[in-house]
Amino acid sequence: MFKEMVINSVKEMDDFAKKVGKTVFPGYLLCLEGDLGAGKTTFTKFLGASMGITDMINSPTFTIMKIYEGTLDLNHMDVYRLSGIGMDYDLEEYVYGDGVCVIEWYKNIIESLPEEKLVIEIKIIDEFKRLLKIEGFGKYEEIVKKISN
Amino acid sequence: MIILSVESSCDETSVSIIRDGINVLSNIVLSQIDIHKAYGGVVPEIASREHIKGITMVFEKALNIANIKKDEIDLVAVTKGPGLIGSLLIGVNAAKAFAFSNDIDIVGVHHIAGHIYANALTKDLVFPLICLVVSGGHTELILMKEHFDFRKLGETMDDAVGEAYDKVARTVGLGYPGGPLVDELAFTGEPNYKMPDISLGKTYNFSFSGIKSHVINLVHNIKQRNEEINIPDLCASFQETVSEVLVTKSIRAIEEYDAKMFMIAGGVAANKGLRKKIDERINNVEVIVPEFKYCTDNAAMIGVAGYYQYLKTKKTDNMRLNGSSRIDLV
Numbered sequence: 064m065f066k067e068m069v070i071n072s073v074k075e076m077d078d079f080a081k082k083v084g085k086t087v088f089p090g091y092l093l094c095l096e097g098d099l100g101a102g103k104t105t106f107t108k109f110l111g112a113s114m115g116i117t118d119m120i121n122s123p124t125f126t127i128m129k130i131y132e133g134t135l136d137l138n139h140m141d142v143y144r145l146s147g148i149g150m151d152y153d154l155e156e157y158v159y160g161d162g163v164c165v166i167e168w169y170k171n172i173i174e175s176l177p178e179e180k181l182v183i184e185i186k187i188i189d190e191f192k193r194l195l196k197i198e199g200f201g202k203y204e205e206i207v208k209k210i211s212n
Numbered sequence: 213m214i215i216l217s218v219e220s221s222c223d224e225t226s227v228s229i230i231r232d233g234i235n236v237l238s239n240i241v242l243s244q245i246d247i248h249k250a251y252g253g254v255v256p257e258i259a260s261r262e263h264i265k266g267i268t269m270v271f272e273k274a275l276n277i278a279n280i281k282k283d284e285i286d287l288v289a290v291t292k293g294p295g296l297i298g299s300l301l302i303g304v305n306a307a308k309a310f311a312f313s314n315d316i317d318i319v320g321v322h323h324i325a326g327h328i329y330a331n332a333l334t335k336d337l338v339f340p341l342i343c344l345v346v347s348g349g350h351t352e353l354i355l356m357k358e359h360f361d362f363r364k365l366g367e368t369m370d371d372a373v374g375e376a377y378d379k380v381a382r383t384v385g386l387g388y389p390g391g392p393l394v395d396e397l398a399f400t401g402e403p404n405y406k407m408p409d410i411s412l413g414k415t416y417n418f419s420f421s422g423i424k425s426h427v428i429n430l431v432h433n434i435k436q437r438n439e440e441i442n443i444p445d446l447c448a449s450f451q452e453t454v455s456e457v458l459v460t461k462s463i464r465a466i467e468e469y470d471a472k473m474f475m476i477a478g479g480v481a482a483n484k485g486l487r488k489k490i491d492e493r494i495n496n497v498e499v500i501v502p503e504f505k506y507c508t509d510n511a512a513m514i515g516v517a518g519y520y521q522y523l524k525t526k527k528t529d530n531m532r533l534n535g536s537s538r539i540d541l542v
């Protein structure tokens with residue numbers, strides 16, 4: 064299942080993240096792609112807020128992973144630096160854990176990720192406008208429909 | 213009181229022995245920086261392995277150089293977070309094993325408390341004080357009214373300062389870690405590029421993702437017009453805006469809380485542009501910057517923080533002490 068949609072503002076990104084937040088379950092795997100500054104972390108902040116996390120969610124780039132405890136934990140990763148290295152075993156248990164796992168720059172570890180996942184690519188159109196390319200595999204096919212209208 | 217302290221939250225394996233929170237008897241730091249350089253940054257799994265390889269040797273060396281016996285140690289202090297989870301666990305488990313087998317109490321210490329207390333090795337702290345914590349992973353403005361009493365006035369809502377520097381460097385192709393290079397180039401350029409307002413009004417929070425996006429768009433647009441980017445000017449413009457917001461909010465906090473002392477802590481404390489601006493603008497309170505050897509991660513600072521933490525709380529942890537990738541200072 065593949066869908067495209069245009070987001071015109073930060074507010075619309077928030078609304079979109081809220082829709083995604085309604086579909087999460089333990090073990091949820093969401094992969095994000097998009098250039099520097101595309102809005103991957105911004106989206107994840109909104110998603111975490113919609114999951115009820117009240118702690119400040121900020122960029123995981125430096126530590127590669129930040130864990131936020133909640134009804135469902137949010138495991139927020141940025142694997143930009145694992146380019147050419149691949150999956151890190153210190154991270155693996157969180158990818159397969161029972162929280163919600165969001166991975167920025169997921170392509171760097173794609174070989175070690177499960178088939179079944181939700182992939183959202185964010186393309187910068189201009190300052191505030193983004194094109195989202197949403198693809199779901201396995202049980203995530205249904206979810207694409209739910210979040211893209 | 214003699215404390216043995218352990219730090220392993222990122223890419224330095226370090227053990228220190230310190231008396232009364234001030235006399236550093238030994239401070240051994242085994243850096244992995246050369247190993248990670250090839251990967252453009254710290255790789256968690258490799259860091260964990262290197263910590264395992266080095267930790268026993270670092271413990272032994274710290275004990276030997278301090279020339280004390282294990283039964284003279286009163287307390288073990290260890291970084292419990294934040295940091296890389298696998299790396300933290302090695303320090304925490306080594307510290308627990310050492311404490312357990314020698315029947316010594318243990319306390320888990322917050323990494324940022326350590327960076328703040330690195331300054332206490334330079335000068336006695338005077339309260340109230342404001343501390344600006346700036347590093348690759350942190351940007352926080354902290355108020356302390358007395359020893360080991362932290363109040364977070366604000367923090368970054370997205371990228372940390374050091375991270376924003378590295379990302380700007382990446383955008384203009386300066387390589388990794390580009391932050392120090394941006395700082396250097398900034399001194400050879402003029403702040404001619406217009407940067408967005410990142411002051412966010414009255415809050416003490418910071419946001420650097422907006423200026424990051426702005427730089428990315430700017431570079432993209434210049435390239436589309438087939439024009440040359442003036443990299444030194446871009447660095448100067450970025451540095452001016454970023455250091456301005458850091459210093460302006462610090463000054464506002466100093467005034468609002470009537471601070472007697474201002475200090476910076478963390479890796480970006482070495483940034484020359486920031487230091488220059490602090491020199492120019494903050495002169496009505498005492499300013500301390502950490503000694504260079506205590507700017508980067510080290511166990512001595514954890515020993516100092518652990519000392520004041522214990523004095524204040526009289527609390528110790530037990531063998532259930534665990535590492536955590538993300539914990540709040542307050």
Ligand SMILES: Nc1ncnc2c1ncn2[C@@H]1O[C@H](COP(=O)(O)OP(=O)(O)OP(=O)(O)O)[C@@H](O)[C@H]1O
Nearest residue numbers: 072073076099100101102103104105191421422425
């Ligand atoms: N429609 C939008 N959706 C998301 N972010 C937007 C939008 N419009 C503008 N922005 C801005 O773009 C920036 C996105 O930065 P963010 O740190 O989220 O990007 P990122 O994809 O995580 O980058 P990095 O690769 O550095 O981790 C923010 O400053 C945000 O406010």
Ligand SMILES: [Mg+2]
Nearest residue numbers: 103104122167
């Ligand atoms: Mg990000």
